[in-house]
Amino acid sequence: METSRRDFLVIGGRLLVMTAATAGALEHVLAGTPEKAPTYDTAAHWWAMTIDIDLCIGCGNCVRACKAENDVLNEPFYFRTWVERYHVDPADMEHPTVDSPNGGFDGFMERYPDGSGKTFFVPKLCNHCAHSPCVQVCPVGATFETPDGVVLVDKEYCIGCRYCVQACPYGCRYIDPRTHTADKCTLCYHRITRGLTTACVETCPTGARQLADLKNPADPIHEFLRANKIQVLKAQMATGAKVYYAGLDGAVR
Amino acid sequence: MVWLAVMAAARERRVRVAPRFKDVEHLLRLAGLFLAGVLIFVIVRGALVPDDFGALGHYRAGALASNRDKPVVHAGQAACVGCHVDVAEVRAGSLHAPLGCEGCHGPLGAHASAQDDRKPVRPEGRDLCLRCHAANAGRPAWFRTVVATEHAGEERCITCHRPHAPALR
Amino acid sequence: MPGVDGFMYPNEMELQWSVLIVLYPFITGLVAGAFILASLERVFNVQAVKPTYRLALLTALAFLIVAPLPLQLHLGHPERSFEMYLTPHTTSAMAMFGFVYLWYLMVVLLVEIWLDYRRDLVLARRRSAGFKRLLYTALTLGSDNISEAALRIDDRVGRVVTIVGIPSAFLLHGYVGFIFGSVKANPWWSTPMMPIVFLFSAIVSGIALVMIIYIVASWIRRTPLDMICVDTIARYLFYAFLIDFSLELLDLVHRVYEADESFRTLDFMVRTRLWTSQVILQMALGTVVPLVMLAVTQVARLSDRSRIATYTTAGVLTLIGIFAMRWNVVIGGQLFSKSFLGYTTYKMGFATREGLLPAVLVMILPLVILWVLVKLLPPWPEAARE
Numbered sequence: 001m002e003t004s005r006r007d008f009l010v011i012g013g014r015l016l017v018m019t020a021a022t023a024g025a026l027e028h029v030l031a032g033t034p035e036k037a038p039t040y041d042t043a044a045h046w047w048a049m050t051i052d053i054d055l056c057i058g059c060g061n062c063v064r065a066c067k068a069e070n071d072v073l074n075e076p077f078y079f080r081t082w083v084e085r086y087h088v089d090p091a092d093m094e095h096p097t098v099d100s101p102n103g104g105f106d107g108f109m110e111r112y113p114d115g116s117g118k119t120f121f122v123p124k125l126c127n128h129c130a131h132s133p134c135v136q137v138c139p140v141g142a143t144f145e146t147p148d149g150v151v152l153v154d155k156e157y158c159i160g161c162r163y164c165v166q167a168c169p170y171g172c173r174y175i176d177p178r179t180h181t182a183d184k185c186t187l188c189y190h191r192i193t194r195g196l197t198t199a200c201v202e203t204c205p206t207g208a209r210q211l212a213d214l215k216n217p218a219d220p221i222h223e224f225l226r227a228n229k230i231q232v233l234k235a236q237m238a239t240g241a242k243v244y245y246a247g248l249d250g251a252v253r
Numbered sequence: 254m255v256w257l258a259v260m261a262a263a264r265e266r267r268v269r270v271a272p273r274f275k276d277v278e279h280l281l282r283l284a285g286l287f288l289a290g291v292l293i294f295v296i297v298r299g300a301l302v303p304d305d306f307g308a309l310g311h312y313r314a315g316a317l318a319s320n321r322d323k324p325v326v327h328a329g330q331a332a333c334v335g336c337h338v339d340v341a342e343v344r345a346g347s348l349h350a351p352l353g354c355e356g357c358h359g360p361l362g363a364h365a366s367a368q369d370d371r372k373p374v375r376p377e378g379r380d381l382c383l384r385c386h387a388a389n390a391g392r393p394a395w396f397r398t399v400v401a402t403e404h405a406g407e408e409r410c411i412t413c414h415r416p417h418a419p420a421l422r
Numbered sequence: 423m424p425g426v427d428g429f430m431y432p433n434e435m436e437l438q439w440s441v442l443i444v445l446y447p448f449i450t451g452l453v454a455g456a457f458i459l460a461s462l463e464r465v466f467n468v469q470a471v472k473p474t475y476r477l478a479l480l481t482a483l484a485f486l487i488v489a490p491l492p493l494q495l496h497l498g499h500p501e502r503s504f505e506m507y508l509t510p511h512t513t514s515a516m517a518m519f520g521f522v523y524l525w526y527l528m529v530v531l532l533v534e535i536w537l538d539y540r541r542d543l544v545l546a547r548r549r550s551a552g553f554k555r556l557l558y559t560a561l562t563l564g565s566d567n568i569s570e571a572a573l574r575i576d577d578r579v580g581r582v583v584t585i586v587g588i589p590s591a592f593l594l595h596g597y598v599g600f601i602f603g604s605v606k607a608n609p610w611w612s613t614p615m616m617p618i619v620f621l622f623s624a625i626v627s628g629i630a631l632v633m634i635i636y637i638v639a640s641w642i643r644r645t646p647l648d649m650i651c652v653d654t655i656a657r658y659l660f661y662a663f664l665i666d667f668s669l670e671l672l673d674l675v676h677r678v679y680e681a682d683e684s685f686r687t688l689d690f691m692v693r694t695r696l697w698t699s700q701v702i703l704q705m706a707l708g709t710v711v712p713l714v715m716l717a718v719t720q721v722a723r724l725s726d727r728s729r730i731a732t733y734t735t736a737g738v739l740t741l742i743g744i745f746a747m748r749w750n751v752v753i754g755g756q757l758f759s760k761s762f763l764g765y766t767t768y769k770m771g772f773a774t775r776e777g778l779l780p781a782v783l784v785m786i787l788p789l790v791i792l793w794v795l796v797k798l799l800p801p802w803p804e805a806a807r808e
Contacts, residue, residue, distance in 0.1 A: 042317070054393050058392065059385045068327070068359070070326075078433070079433055095763075097429075100431075107384040108389060110387065110390065111390070112390040112391070119389075119390040121391050133605075133606060133607060136514065137513075137516065137605070138511055139511055139516040139519075140505040142312070147309060152320045153316075154319070158499065158502075159502040161497055163514070163601075166756075169606070169760055171430075171431030171432070171433045171759075171760055186320055189317075190320065190322070190325065194325065196329045199327045204356070205353075206351075237606060277575055279563060279565035280575070282564065282565060283536070294507070311511055
C-alpha cells in the first residue's frame with residue numbers, strides 16, 4: 001500500500017514538471033515495440049554520422065555506452081564501436097603507432113610524451129556504406145542496406161559463414177559467440193527509429209560524434225560538410241562510407 | 254541439357270540409322286529423374302522462402318522490425334531533465350552543460366520508464382573524472398587536463414569541484 | 423596480447439576462416455583436376471591415359487561428395503545452409519557455390535559416370551540377386567537395354583557431357599578462386615590472377631592425386647603398372663605445373679614490382695609468419711623440387727622402378743605444396759591487419775569443431791568413399807574388358 005502510494009506521488013510529480021517536449025521524448029522511451037511508434041517512415045531518412053577528430057578526447061564513453069545499449073559481449077575483440085589512438089612521427093608519417101587497449105573501453109593510459117610527433121584519437125564504427133562490400137558478399141541476404149541507409153544483420157537468417165567479416169575493409173564486424181551469427185553496429189536502429197539519438201552520441205561528452213540525417217534539410221550535417229575538410233576511411237575502397245570525419249589525418253587507415 | 258545431348262546424338266545418327274526409341278529410353282528415364290528433381294526443388298523452395306523476403310530488397314523485410322524491437326537502454330537527455338529539473342538548473346550555463354547525464358551516471362532507460370527502481374550510478378573516487386581530464390598526449394589542446402597527482406595529490410576531485418557545474422566550489 | 427604484433431583492429435584478433443576452409447579449395451581443386459585428367463582421354467583422345475579414366479572420375483566423385491563437409495562443419499548455423507538454395511544472393515560469389523556444385527555433381531559427374539558404367543551395372547544386375555539386385559536395378563534406373571545401338575548413343579552423349587564438363591570443372595574451381603580474389607578489402611587475396619592460379623594449381627593437384635592413387639592401387643592389387651600411362655600422366659603433370667608455376671611467379675613479380683601500400687606488410691609476413699609454409703613448403707619443397715624431379719624424368723633415361731619412385735615422390739611433394747598454397751592463401755590472408763599495421767597468429771585446436779582432428783577426418787573420408795566406389799564400380803581396365 002505504502003509503495004503504491006509513493007509510486008503515485010512520483011508519477012504525479014513527474015507529470016507536473018514535464019514539459020511537452022520532454023513528455024514526447026519519454027513517450028519514445030516508453031514506446032517499447034516498433035509498432036507502437038508507427039510514425040517512422042524509412043523513406044524520409046538517410047542516416048549517417050559525423051565525427052570531429054579535434055573534439056575527441058578518448059574517454060571511451062561511446063564504447064561503454066554501445067556495449068550496454070546493444071548487449072555487446074563485454075570482452076575484448078567484440079566491438080561495434082571502438083576508439084584508436086594514433087601517434088604519428090613527422091619523420092615517418094607512413095608508419096604510425098596505433099593502440100586501442102580493449103577498444104578504448106577503459107579509456108587510455110597515458111603513454112606518449114608530449115612533443116614527439118602528434119597524437120590523436122579516432123573513433124571507429126560501421127560506416128554504413130551505401131555500397132557495402134559486406135552486403136555484396138552475403139550469400140543468403142542476411143545482411144542488407146535498409147531504405148533509410150543503415151546496414152543491418154538478420155540474426156534469424158544469418159548462416160554464420162563469416163564472408164561478410166572478411167569483406168569489411170574496416171574490421172567492423174565480428175561473430176557473436178552466443179548466437180554464432182554476424183554482429184555489427186546497427187546505428188542504434190531501435191533508437192533512431194524512435195526519435196532518439198545513438199547511445200554513443202548520447203554519451204559523448206564533447207559532441208565529437210553526431211548522428212545525422214542527410215534527408216533532413218535542417219540537419220546540421222549540411223553545414224558540417226560545408227564548413228570542414230571532410231574525409232571518409234579508405235576512400236579508395238569506394239564503399240560509399242557514410243561516417244564523415246572532420247580533421248582526419250592521412251595516416252589513419 | 255541431357256535432352257539436348259540426346260537430340261544431338263539422335264540427329265547425328267539419323268544420317269546412318271534412325272535411332273529406335275527403346276535405345277534412348279533409358280536416357281529419357283534419366284531426364285525424367287532430373288525433371289522430377291527440379292520440380293521438387295521448385296515446390297520446396299516456394300514453400301520455404303519466408304513470405305516477406307524480397308519485399309524491400311534481397312532480405313526479410315521483417316528483419317527491420319526485429320532490429321527495431323529492442324529495449325532502449327539509454328533513456329536520453331530529454332527524459333532525464335524532464336524530471337530532474339533541479340539538476341538541469343545547476344548545470345545550465347556550466348562547462349558540463351552539454352554532457353549527457355548517462356555518460357557519467359550510466360544507462361538509465363529502465364529508471365526513466367519506471368520499469369524498476371534502479372538508481373543512477375553515483376560515481377565515486379576520481380577515475381571517472383580522469384578518464385576525460387587526465388593529461389594525455391592525445392587530448393586536444395583546447396581541452397582542460399591535469400596531471401592528477403601534481404594538481405591535487407590524492408584528494409578527490411569533488412572536494413573542490415562540483416561535477417554538475419565544475420567551477421571551483 | 424600474445425601472438426599479436428603491432429596493431430590489429432580490435433575485431434580482427436581472431437581468425438574467421440580455419441583449417442577447414444583451407445581444405446575446401448584443396449578438395450574442390452582435386453575434384454576439378456581429376457576430372458580434367460579424365461577428360462583428356464575422352465575429349466582429347468589421349469589413349470595412353472585410358473587406364474585411369476574411370477579411376478579419375480570416381481576420385482573426382484569421392485572428393486566432390488566430401489567438398490561441402492568442411493563448409494558445413496565451419497558454418498555458425500549449418501542447419502540454415504539450405505538458404506543458399508532458397509534465396510541465393512546474386513552478387514555473392516559464395517551463393518553461387520550451391521548451384522555450381524549441384525550442376526557439377528548432378529549433371530556432369532554423375533551422368534558421365536552413369537553413362538560410362540551403364541553396361542557394367544546392367545551386367546552386374548543380371549548376375550546378382552536379392553538386395554544387391556535391387557541396388558543395381560535402382561542404379562540402372564530399371565533399364566536393361568545394353569544393345570550396341572544404345573551403348574553407342576551413350577558414348578556420344580557421354581562425350582557431350584564431358585565437353586560440357588571441362589568448362590564446368592574450370593567454373594567450379596575458378597569460381598572458388600573468385601571467392602577469395604574478389605575480396606577487395608584484402609590485398610593478399612584481391613587479384614584477378616586468383617581464379618586462374620587456383621585453376622591451374624587444381625589441375626596440378628588433381629593429376630598428381632590420380633597418379634598416386636593409380637600407382638598405390640596397382641601396388642596393393644599386385645597388378646603391373648601401365649608405364650606408358652604413368653609416363654603420360656607425369657608428362658601432363660609437368661606441363662600443368664610449369665604453367666601454374668609461371669602464373670604464380672607472374673603474380674609474385676607483379677606484387678614485388680608494384681609494391682603498393684600493402685606490400686611492406688605482406689612482404690614482412692612472408693618473411694616471418696609464413697616463411698615455413700610459403701617459402702619452404704610451397705615454393706621450395708612443393709614446387710621447385712617436384713618440378714626438377716619431373717624435368718629429370720623428361721630428359722634422362724631412368725629405369726621403370728626409379729621412374730615410379732620419382733613420380734610418387736614428386737606427386738606427394740606436389741600435393742603438399744598445393745595444400746601449403748591453399749593454407750597460405752586462406753590463413754595467410756587473415757594473419758595481417760587490414761590496417762597494415764600488425765599481425766596475429768592462427769591457433770589451431772585439436773579435437774575442437776574446427777580443429778586438426780576433424781580436418782584429418784575430412785581428408786580421410788573421401789578415400790573411404792573412393793574405396794567403396796571402387797568396390798561397387800570397379801574402374802580397372804580388365805573389369806571393363808570382361
